[in-house]
Amino acid sequence: MRLSIPLAALVLLTAGTTQLCASGMDDKVPDQQSVDALALKASQAQPREQCFLYAQLAHEMTELSLRQYAAGDVEKATSLLKQIQQIAHKIHLTSTDNDKREKNAEILLRHTAFRLNELLHSSGFDDRPLVAETLAQVNQAQSEAMMHVFAK
Amino acid sequence: MNRNALSLCCAATIVCVLASASVSAQKQKREPLTEKQQEEIAEAGIDPVARVDLYVKYLNEHADTIKGLTKRAQSPARGSRIEGELEDFTALMDELSENLDVFAGRKADIRKSMKPLAEGIKQWLEILNALPKERAFGVALDEAIESGNDLDAQAKQIRNDQDAYFKANPGEKGQDRYEPK
Numbered sequence: 001m002r003l004s005i006p007l008a009a010l011v012l013l014t015a016g017t018t019q020l021c022a023s024g025m026d027d028k029v030p031d032q033q034s035v036d037a038l039a040l041k042a043s044q045a046q047p048r049e050q051c052f053l054y055a056q057l058a059h060e061m062t063e064l065s066l067r068q069y070a071a072g073d074v075e076k077a078t079s080l081l082k083q084i085q086q087i088a089h090k091i092h093l094t095s096t097d098n099d100k101r102e103k104n105a106e107i108l109l110r111h112t113a114f115r116l117n118e119l120l121h122s123s124g125f126d127d128r129p130l131v132a133e134t135l136a137q138v139n140q141a142q143s144e145a146m147m148h149v150f151a152k
Numbered sequence: 153m154n155r156n157a158l159s160l161c162c163a164a165t166i167v168c169v170l171a172s173a174s175v176s177a178q179k180q181k182r183e184p185l186t187e188k189q190q191e192e193i194a195e196a197g198i199d200p201v202a203r204v205d206l207y208v209k210y211l212n213e214h215a216d217t218i219k220g221l222t223k224r225a226q227s228p229a230r231g232s233r234i235e236g237e238l239e240d241f242t243a244l245m246d247e248l249s250e251n252l253d254v255f256a257g258r259k260a261d262i263r264k265s266m267k268p269l270a271e272g273i274k275q276w277l278e279i280l281n282a283l284p285k286e287r288a289f290g291v292a293l294d295e296a297i298e299s300g301n302d303l304d305a306q307a308k309q310i311r312n313d314q315d316a317y318f319k320a321n322p323g324e325k326g327q328d329r330y331e332p333k
Binding site: 040043044046047048050090093094096 | 190193194195197198200203247250251254255257258328329
């Protein structure tokens, strides 16, 4: 009984931290410099690490694109969306079966898709086809990543 | 002190020891690729053939350097330099091995790179096995030879597997990864 109280506290603490991390995904607003640095890191990384890093890149680019839309810089925002489509293809090519990092990539992609969906509803009529196409490609990459997580 | 507090103290000590071990391991880690080579790897990006070819090129360059150093007169500086070069050589062979493992798992067609790789490994092992057994770099040499032999076995296996796979699946020639039908 004595042991069960600290154990419960530890479980609650871990759950709380995870929750904070999840909500923190949107808090960090990346800039072009950090996106460029991450793109370089992903291209240089070992093949096993590339899928996760490209998923992280797609996520940061999405956040930056949302920020550009909000600031009224539609040209920059749409340019980022086109780049996210290329990154989604790289994620597809670099995903690896049964890798623990694949799970983290899948979580990031799910959240990226969620944010793109938000953008789809807030973007102007002219930009919607591009956002929808990007969302479809990210959704596909996320589904593939999920399949790889459960692959044996 | 009750049992729970004692357990917590033990756990904290273990975490501290692991953290300090990790920090010291990071300090000792060498970077076998130059800045220019890292840029070339970044340009190759996710292209399996380009990546393998670059690693073979860098390993050839390191092997030439090691061969050149052994001709110099024995000195502590020479021994230390050869030891460092051998450590870089081993690290690069291990990185290449990891790359090959992933590309082979994805069924990427890397047959084009396998011949230069096989020729390279043969030459690298000849150079390593011909090195004099000196105390200054004995351990590093043994590790390099072991990594070289492992890479040789892995490359032979992949070459055989890829020949058989692409013969059975000619429609997948040149692919970067297997696509489920």
